[in-house]
Amino acid sequence: MSKQGSKALILKFLLTNLGKVVTSKQLQKAAGGASEWARRVRELRDEQGYQILSHKDRADLKPGQYLLLTDKRRPVFAREISKETRAWVLERNGYTCQMCGAAAGDDDPFSPSRKIRLTLGHIIDKSKGGEDVPSNLRAVCTNCNEGLQNTAPPKPDRLHLFSQVRRARVDDQQELLAWLLRKFGLTAVKGPSD
Ligand SMILES: [Zn+2]
Numbered sequence: 001m002s003k004q005g006s007k008a009l010i011l012k013f014l015l016t017n018l019g020k021v022v023t024s025k026q027l028q029k030a031a032g033g034a035s036e037w038a039r040r041v042r043e044l045r046d047e048q049g050y051q052i053l054s055h056k057d058r059a060d061l062k063p064g065q066y067l068l069l070t071d072k073r074r075p076v077f078a079r080e081i082s083k084e085t086r087a088w089v090l091e092r093n094g095y096t097c098q099m100c101g102a103a104a105g106d107d108d109p110f111s112p113s114r115k116i117r118l119t120l121g122h123i124i125d126k127s128k129g130g131e132d133v134p135s136n137l138r139a140v141c142t143n144c145n146e147g148l149q150n151t152a153p154p155k156p157d158r159l160h161l162f163s164q165v166r167r168a169r170v171d172d173q174q175e176l177l178a179w180l181l182r183k184f185g186l187t188a189v190k191g192p193s194d
């Protein structure tokens with residue numbers, strides 16, 4: 001059994017038993033008896049981001065018990081890139097999802113009780129050779145990151161954008177101005193009347 005083959009079998013078994021506690025015996029059996037099954041489980045968790053829980057993560061699991069609660073994968077690079085890089089990229093992107101335009105703290109359209117949360121995504125996907133460097137990272141909301149929004153809406157056309165802004169309420173225009181100034185690191189120029 002190849003390394004990839006036994007890993008795929010383990011993943012298939014875990015996904016079939018989503019939310020159920022499975023044992024190391026079952027995992028080894030699912031892996032076709034491969035003695036390296038534990039290493040494959042670690043690779044699924046550490047390299048592919050599957051959130052496979054063990055007794056180290058949850059007190060109600062015994063040693064030798066494993067649990068996969070969700071097929072959502074954690075972005076693996078999140079643990080590899082520094083806090084500083086993360087903060088820098090989020091700030092550069094104005095704390096706004098670069099795919100759909102949602103801002104951190106906006107109401108989440110997919111789960112109304114929650115707020116938009118931002119994470120980092122790759123501009124060129126890692127599978128296509130993209131690296132974990134600031135120039136290849138961008139802020140994306142968790143919805144876009146999880147593929148809930150398949151296509152990024154087209155960028156608004158400038159004429160349309162301006163007409164929208166001109167028609168907006170003054171307090172919304174001021175809010176927008178404040179946001180743009182923050183985003184570009186500027187401060188408002190006060191006129192002589194202020
Ligand atoms: Zn988004």
